[in-house]
Amino acid sequence: MQKIESPKNEQIKQIKKLQQKKYRQQQGQYLLEGWHSIKEALNNRPEQIKLLLVEADYLPLVTALANQVSAGPTIEITARVTETLSETVHPEGVFAVIAQQETVVTSAEQPQPWLVLDRVQDPGNAGTMVRTADAAGFAGVVFSEGGIDPWNSKVVRSMQGSQFHLQVLQVPDLKNWLLAQRTAGYQLLGTLVDPKATDMRAFQPASGAYALVLGNEAHGMAPELAAVMDVNLYVPIFGHAESLNVAIAAAILMYQLQLN
Amino acid sequence: MQKIESPKNEQIKQIKKLQQKKYRQQQGQYLLEGWHSIKEALNNRPEQIKLLLVEADYLPLVTALANQVSAGPTIEITARVTETLSETVHPEGVFAVIAQQETVVTSAEQPQPWLVLDRVQDPGNAGTMVRTADAAGFAGVVFSEGGIDPWNSKVVRSMQGSQFHLQVLQVPDLKNWLLAQRTAGYQLLGTLVDPKATDMRAFQPASGAYALVLGNEAHGMAPELAAVMDVNLYVPIFGHAESLNVAIAAAILMYQLQLN
Known part of the structure; x- marks a missing residue:
């Protein structure tokens, strides 16, 4: 050796x-x-x-x-x-x-959802979201250009090895990727910090074939992405917090959607 | 001036x-x-x-x-x-x-749950848990001795002002505090990373009068606390992650219990 x-x-x-x-x-x-x-x-x-x-x-x-x-x-x-x-x-x-992983096409027989990060910036948030997506049984996590690099060492540390259980992709054009997923039969679920969006409790995905998009910590999802979603969900707030941390909102939504 | x-x-x-x-x-x-x-x-x-x-x-x-x-x-x-x-x-x-806040006795008429941190160490986790407890409509968050100080500046930054919407307490003897809550009519809900514990989907609190305990990042809840709980819950893992980040597990549980 x-x-x-x-x-x-x-x-x-x-x-x-x-x-x-x-x-x-x-x-x-x-x-x-x-x-x-x-x-x-x-x-x-x-x-x-x-x-x-x-x-x-x-x-x-x-x-x-x-x-x-x-x-x-x-x-x-x-x-x-x-x-x-x-x-x-x-x-x-x-x-x-x-x-770094190559794109892997997942089986269409038992479709699993994707988590999509639209310019998420914080490495701890991004890595934790990969770990949570793994726990929630997601197919993978998509990182966008303009967000944190998935292979940044702090992101990788927060993943805790979950990148070896699911797919981690970085795509140059998130809107194109999402529209291609829709053509493949996936529902596109956005998220908004806006009570006028659809309460997550009132929505059930048609199957495991969906992509759930979470947005940037400060600015949320890009409006041009929100505009092409099949539905935009929000997590109800019962107390007085203005919003949830993005990794927390993702976790609540992933579990809610998977358990529905 | x-x-x-x-x-x-x-x-x-x-x-x-x-x-x-x-x-x-x-x-x-x-x-x-x-x-x-x-x-x-x-x-x-x-x-x-x-x-x-x-x-x-x-x-x-x-x-x-x-x-x-x-x-x-x-x-x-x-x-x-x-x-x-x-x-x-x-x-x-x-x-x-x-x-720093004084203990405030909450109204018994419309009881709200408490989140309890048993020696949670990471400031980002602890602060985020306060923010999430606020969003989930909890009465407050209890910090234990041996965990991070709630007024550490990193914890406070992650709270994002939620400490002014609910109660934040630090108690010297967590077991005593919990047993006193039970005497006051609160259910004690622990959490374990153990599929032999009660699946959170199979449990519904009797009312909003409960205390939900999350444990230390590395070691979980102290066994002597787990032993006095009315029930110990676990968050189901659908993928291959060994566990969830403690702030993520807390969020999924708080929302699951509040929505049940």
Whole structure:
């Protein structure tokens, strides 16, 4: 097994560049950190793992799993390399270079809904929404241009490995993507912070074939998207809060729609 | 109107100390920042406002409201004072010293539920839970010893002014507080990440008189609390996520229970 001891190693320098969006997009890869998420990758999507970088103490755990699957090679690293690569306060010394996902067409037989983020900005919100969409049994989460990059390290940390359970896409033209989904038989559900929209309690999707769109934290959904929705939903407010956090609204809606 | 120009002013130094938990507890006060939250305080709980600190450009807005209510005095400050007091990247130059709330007994006629945080640690989670509890029409949120301080500035930022719409309490002995609530006729609802607990879909509270307890991010509810609950609920997971973020689980449960 290859071992890299120095943080100044050329390969480590190249991998560290994946902390920048520009290089992630050039490479089509991102850097994943932490045993929990990497275990999810090994168990669910080993083909996406291009490289594993592991300190000695985690090596037995990692190789026991990695040897059974089609993951890329493992390199042993030192604590000094971990310090260079890590973006967390208490790093575990386990990293992976992950290939960003390709569009995967889901089966039309048992359609599952999609969650769509229209320019959501906050990394914690976006990552949490992926985790919640996973729990709610969604097919995937679509990120738009102009919002946070799904492979930003803070987003990825909040996903907690859920990106290996569902599809995560980034699409250049959200309206086009949504209209194509409608042609494929999906209902388009928007969300508005407006009591004149449809109370979520009064709506039931026709099937699991729907796309639920949540908008930007400050500005909500773009009006040109709201205009093409089949329905725009709102979450009722019983108290005096003006609105809900976007990740919270998404969770309440996803569960409400799935349980209806 | 008094004007303070220097960040080295003795009163400003004392106010800045409220950024530390020790001084907040000594004084029974906390420092609030930003026009949106301060407007909520002026509109809903002016008697809690001990002092307003405002830069010139916000003065007309603030005094127009403050003159109509029983808020404490207003002091004009400079941008240099704002820089010293602010904990945000783009400060608005509007601050208030707020008295922490006293226990308020709510009417027993139309009972509203309580949200209870058993050692929740993350400030964003805790603040968001207060905001969501407000939206869901809860009476208040109870913070326990051993969890994040409710008046930590990050918690307060995430509350977005909801602390002026409901009660926020910190209690030294959570179990005692809960048992006293039960004596007063409240149902005690715990939460567990365990499919052997009661599926939230199978449970309906007898009335609005209940306390819903959410646990620590890593360890969940303390077993000694779970043992005294009337029922322990879990949020069903349809996908492959191991669990939900605690603020997300709280939101799904609060809305599910309120809509049931």
